[in-house]
Amino acid sequence: xxxxxxxxxxxxxxxxxxxxxxxxxxxxxxxxxxxxxxxxxxxxxxxxxxxxxxxxxxxxxxxxxxxxxxxxxxxxxxxxxxxxxxxxxxxxxxxxxxxxxxxxxxxxxxx
Amino acid sequence: xxxxxxxxxxxxxxxxxxxxxxxxxxxxxxxxxxxxxxxxxxxxxxxxxxxxxxxxxxxxxxxxxxxxxxxxxxxxxxxxxxxxxxxxxxxxxxxxxxxxxxxxxxxxxxxxxxxx
Numbered sequence: 001x002x003x004x005x006x007x008x009x010x011x012x013x014x015x016x017x018x019x020x021x022x023x024x025x026x027x028x029x030x031x032x033x034x035x036x037x038x039x040x041x042x043x044x045x046x047x048x049x050x051x052x053x054x055x056x057x058x059x060x061x062x063x064x065x066x067x068x069x070x071x072x073x074x075x076x077x078x079x080x081x082x083x084x085x086x087x088x089x090x091x092x093x094x095x096x097x098x099x100x101x102x103x104x105x106x107x108x109x110x111x
Numbered sequence: 112x113x114x115x116x117x118x119x120x121x122x123x124x125x126x127x128x129x130x131x132x133x134x135x136x137x138x139x140x141x142x143x144x145x146x147x148x149x150x151x152x153x154x155x156x157x158x159x160x161x162x163x164x165x166x167x168x169x170x171x172x173x174x175x176x177x178x179x180x181x182x183x184x185x186x187x188x189x190x191x192x193x194x195x196x197x198x199x200x201x202x203x204x205x206x207x208x209x210x211x212x213x214x215x216x217x218x219x220x221x222x223x224x225x226x227x
């Protein structure tokens with residue numbers, strides 16, 4: 001069964017303390033892996049798409065990487081405004097646009 | 112600024128009522144999706160549509176139906192609301208391409224529905 005697992009469930013960091021969020025996947029074939037950010041009471045906001053192992057993408061303090069089994073979202077010198085839930089999702093080879101979602105990592109950055 | 116607009120942020124309905132959730136996008140996207148999001152269960156796909164008047168069932172279609180009469184509008188209908196349909200409902204849209212590769216969704220802000 002296709003599955004996406006995110007860890008940890010929650011992560012508390014001090015401002016400026018860099019860390020990584022993990023998204024591991026077990027799927028029949030990967031077409032793309034997606035990272036979204038979700039603020040409380042709002043819809044998810046698209047961050048990155050990665051399509052092949054070895055690919056990396058960056059946006060401000062965020063960097064996403066992809067291997068054949070997992071993806072990492074690295075957060076460098078985070079600020080309180082980076083606090084949010086980060087969602088990972090994958091599109092499998094036999095899907096028509098649909099995504100399989102992880103449960104998310106709630107990130108809290110303390111000033 | 113491109114947008115997916117959901118008609119209501121909060122709704123309270125009674126058990127047995129027929130409920131309509133509306134979603135409109137202004138990006139000329141071919142694909143539209145309805146998800147529900149519950150704590151601990153993540154996002155679950157209810158229905159999606161990749162063309163006007165087309166619809167496909169997602170993972171949890173029971174108790175729901177959809178309508179897409181125009182490209183920009185996708186409606187979710189709860190035929191007879193029940194308390195287990197209390198949830199956050201999210202609409203999303205995306206471009207459609209021949210190989211059906213997902214290039215990322217744009218989500219609306221969500222509708223928090225409470226069925227009492």
